[in-house]
Amino acid sequence: MNRSAATDLGHLRRAVELSRRCPPSETAFSVGAVIVGADGEVLAEGFSREADAHAHAEESALGKLPAGDPRLRGATVYSSLEPCGQRASRPVPCARLIIAAGVPRVVVAWREPDLFVTDCQGTALLEAAGVEVVELPELAEEARAVNAHLLS
Numbered sequence: 001m002n003r004s005a006a007t008d009l010g011h012l013r014r015a016v017e018l019s020r021r022c023p024p025s026e027t028a029f030s031v032g033a034v035i036v037g038a039d040g041e042v043l044a045e046g047f048s049r050e051a052d053a054h055a056h057a058e059e060s061a062l063g064k065l066p067a068g069d070p071r072l073r074g075a076t077v078y079s080s081l082e083p084c085g086q087r088a089s090r091p092v093p094c095a096r097l098i099i100a101a102g103v104p105r106v107v108v109a110w111r112e113p114d115l116f117v118t119d120c121q122g123t124a125l126l127e128a129a130g131v132e133v134v135e136l137p138e139l140a141e142e143a144r145a146v147n148a149h150l151l152s
Contacts, residue, residue: 005136008107011036011078012139016109018047019057019080019146025049030146031081033057035065035103038074054089057081062097069101076105080143083108085121095125105132109139 011034018032028048035043046060055063058079065072077083083094083106098106106126123133144151 007040008076008078008134008136009139011042011076012080012107012109012136013142014045015057015078015080016139016142016146018045019143021050022048022057022146023053024149025053026150029081029150031057031079031143033061033080034078035061035072036076036078037071041071043069043071043075056084056087056090056094058083058094059090059097062101073102073104075103076107077103078107080109080139080146082111083122083126085123085125093122093125095122098126099129099131103131105134107134107136109136109143111135 015032015034018034019030022030030048032047034045037043044061044064046057046064048057049055050060051063058077061077077098083098085093085095087093111123126133
């Protein structure tokens with residue numbers, strides 16, 4: 001699955017842009033996510049707390065697609081922050097939702113810092129399941145800036 005670096009950066013920039021729409025929270029990161037099909041079509045977008053106070057970005061985006069949507073088997077999830085590997089507010093973390101959906105590739109801007117969860121295992125869970133995880137650190141500062149109120 002070859003996607004150019006410019007294409008990846010463009011979709012990841014959109015995810016960072018979506019993260020700016022999140023209702024503010026002192027207990028959760030503001031994250032944006034974009035799901036792009038193998039043909040380059042944007043399948044869904046989401047951001048943290050979009051639908052309810054506990055919704056994560058990847059969960060919001062995946063929830064806009066029908067369960068078992070075959071397009072997900074060739075899709076990429078672009079997320080401004082590493083998908084969570086554990087969470088208190090829901091029974092299934094975002095990394096496991098992505099794996100269950102059959103998404104083969106995830107591109108992130110920023111690894112989750114040890115603020116709410118120590119040693120986030122999202123990337124490790126994804127990679128153990130055979131999902132390719134690409135980190136584009138050139139957008140990490142933009143993703144962190146959206147969450148500056150939590151990191152100061």
